[in-house]
Amino acid sequence: MGRRVLLIEDEPNIIEAIRFILSRDGWNVLTHADGNTAFQAIQNQTPDVIILDAMLPNRSGFDILQDIRSEAATQDIPVMMLTARGQQKDRDMAERFGANRFMTKPFSNAEVLDVMRQLAPL
Amino acid sequence: MSKNALTGTRIRDQRQRLGVKQADLARRAGISASYLNLIEHNRRRIGGKLVLDISRALGVEPSVLTIGAETALLAALQDAAVERPRAAAEVERIEDFAGRYPGWAALVVAQSARIAELERSVEGLTDRLTHDPFLSTALYEVLSTVTAIRSSAAILADTDDIDPEWQARFLRNIRDDAHRLGEGAEALVRHLDQSGDARAAPGTPQEELEKVLEATNYHLPDLERALPVSPQSLAASRDELTSPVARQSAEVHFTRYARDAAALPLSEFTGALTRHGFDPGRVAGDFGVSMAAVLRRWASLPIERGAARPGLVVCDGSGAITFRKPTEGFALPRFGAVCPLWPLFQALTRPTVPVRQVVELGDRAPERFLTYAVCEPSHPMGFDGPQVFEATMLILPEDVTGFPDIAVQPIGTGCRICPRQTCAARREPSLLTEAL
Numbered sequence: 401m402g403r404r405v406l407l408i409e410d411e412p413n414i415i416e417a418i419r420f421i422l423s424r425d426g427w428n429v430l431t432h433a434d435g436n437t438a439f440q441a442i443q444n445q446t447p448d449v450i451i452l453d454a455m456l457p458n459r460s461g462f463d464i465l466q467d468i469r470s471e472a473a474t475q476d477i478p479v480m481m482l483t484a485r486g487q488q489k490d491r492d493m494a495e496r497f498g499a500n501r502f503m504t505k506p507f508s509n510a511e512v513l514d515v516m517r518q519l520a521p522l
Numbered sequence: 523m524s525k526n527a528l529t530g531t532r533i534r535d536q537r538q539r540l541g542v543k544q545a546d547l548a549r550r551a552g553i554s555a556s557y558l559n560l561i562e563h564n565r566r567r568i569g570g571k572l573v574l575d576i577s578r579a580l581g582v583e584p585s586v587l588t589i590g591a592e593t594a595l596l597a598a599l600q601d602a603a604v605e606r607p608r609a610a611a612e613v614e615r616i617e618d619f620a621g622r623y624p625g626w627a628a629l630v631v632a633q634s635a636r637i638a639e640l641e642r643s644v645e646g647l648t649d650r651l652t653h654d655p656f657l658s659t660a661l662y663e664v665l666s667t668v669t670a671i672r673s674s675a676a677i678l679a680d681t682d683d684i685d686p687e688w689q690a691r692f693l694r695n696i697r698d699d700a701h702r703l704g705e706g707a708e709a710l711v712r713h714l715d716q717s718g719d720a721r722a723a724p725g726t727p728q729e730e731l732e733k734v735l736e737a738t739n740y741h742l743p744d745l746e747r748a749l750p751v752s753p754q755s756l757a758a759s760r761d762e763l764t765s766p767v768a769r770q771s772a773e774v775h776f777t778r779y780a781r782d783a784a785a786l787p788l789s790e791f792t793g794a795l796t797r798h799g800f801d802p803g804r805v806a807g808d809f810g811v812s813m814a815a816v817l818r819r820w821a822s823l824p825i826e827r828g829a830a831r832p833g834l835v836v837c838d839g840s841g842a843i844t845f846r847k848p849t850e851g852f853a854l855p856r857f858g859a860v861c862p863l864w865p866l867f868q869a870l871t872r873p874t875v876p877v878r879q880v881v882e883l884g885d886r887a888p889e890r891f892l893t894y895a896v897c898e899p900s901h902p903m904g905f906d907g908p909q910v911f912e913a914t915m916l917i918l919p920e921d922v923t924g925f926p927d928i929a930v931q932p933i934g935t936g937c938r939i940c941p942r943q944t945c946a947a948r949r950e951p952s953l954l955t956e957a958l
Contacts, residue, residue: 411666411667411669411670413670413674413695413698413699414666414669414670414673416674416691416692416695417670417673417674417677417692417695418673420677420688420692421673421677424681455662484661484662484665484666484669505665505666505668505669506665506668506669506672507669507672508672508673508676509673509676509677509680510676
């Protein structure tokens with residue numbers, strides 16, 4: 401079985417595109433779309449990498465990131481944050497809460513692949 | 523600014539209007555033609571007896587030569603120079619400049635006025651862009667949709683061996699996203715169009731109510747009558763109130779208005795204001811009502827056309843603005859946090875203690891206002907229920923009552939659009955740069 405990535409994102413066509421490119425690169429892509437239950441999904445599925453959208457329904461990605469870093473079972477999982485707001489304060493917040501990488505929408509498929517390979521090398 | 527400013531220009535204009543030759547006028551006034559030429563080109567100051575002699579020679583009143591539109595031009599030029607101190611305009615030569623190049627001077631004044639107008643627009647739009655929840659959400663949606671289109675398109679372009687089923691799926695996604703993007707962009711354009719015009723159709727329930735009140739200048743004769751209409755009927759009769767929330771907000775406001783109007787009848791109230799030297803505390807005592815009721819009532823008085831109108835702002839215990847009646851020169855932002863130095867918030871920290879303060883807004887051409895603020899508790903859930911606080915601030919332009927001799931407090935609109943870099947209460951940097 402390939403490396404497991406949990407994509408936490410609520411935009412279905414972005415999910416479909418990322419699932420396609422990562423699957424072709426050998427990743428096992430799991431998805432989740434709701435902020436409220438996202439941390440529970442992370443605990444249940446223990447992925448190798450998490451792609452986490454900052455603006456999710458019901459709960460912010462930044463709050464979920466804090467939960468990830470405060471729980472022993474999940475605190476070491478690499479996290480790539482996605483956001484549509486490229487403001488410095490969002491970058492600062494992502495860094496402060498422990499994101500490994502930060503990517504601003506719209507991003508390219510090649511960028512996503514590069515970052516994912518860096519976060520979980522074979 | 524001396525009143526004989528640009529007298530030379532006026533002499534020349536009057537002489538040419540009357541068809542008098544320069545040499546003839548000089549002779550009649552008892553001076554040389556070359557000296558009159560210097561005067562007419564504002565190269566020599568003129569006053570006293572010589573003005574009388576020239577006006578007599580021209581057959582006009584001396585005041586015609588010494589007071590006029592040029593005074594306004596010079597004042598405007600001086601204002602423009604003060605607004606842009608870095609330009610180091612030669613202020614001492616304003617008269618000379620305006621006299622020799624009146625067209626260029628008018629252009630400077632016009633451009634200065636245009637810059638001031640654009641600065642106000644920038645402030646308003648910056649405020650909106652910074653705090654508008656619709657814009658934030660809409661831009662997020664647009665960027666997310668663009669991301670989906672970009673990723674799907676790249677997959678189609680870069681994947682040579684893509685399965686036909688996947689190919690069809692991504693093409694369908696691109697088509698759907700393109701449609702959604704178009705709708706999102708149209709909504710954004712509509713929203714920005716409306717944002718650019720303060721009189722445009724309102725968006726939120728609070729804005730709908732404000733539009734109704736603005737149309738009547740915040741005075742509601744229907745609720746002032748001996749037998750007033752019911753607040754519910756009044757709210758139902760206003761087509762501008764399109765949403766149930768807006769109608770409900772209007773009913774709450776109209777109910778309070780009717781109560782204030784009944785407790786403080788118009789003619790008795792205005793009489794008491796004058797009798798008590800515009801002291802809201804004494805007026806409240808006279809009628810046995812709260813000071814907040816007096817401040818609200820004052821802000822709802824009818825005003826004569828062209829007169830300065832009082833402003834009013836109300837916030838709840840969290841500091842959120844729940845009501846705003848703007849007054850010219852005192853911006854009341856629709857979105858986001860405002861300046862923490864407003865007396866409104868000082869009153870909020872000291873419930874029931876009245877706060878009177880003269881405040882000054884803006885560092886360029888600052889304007890002053892007299893403010894009365896008070897925070898009052900209520901117990902809408904009964905004796906054992908939570909205490910609810912509401913602060914009210916009346917904003918009076920200078921020409922309403924004049925200013926008392928008390929210290930002036932500099933304030934702003936909100937940190938992001940406030941130029942006071944050294945403010946002790948600043949919570950975030952200003953977006954206004956030197957360029958603006």
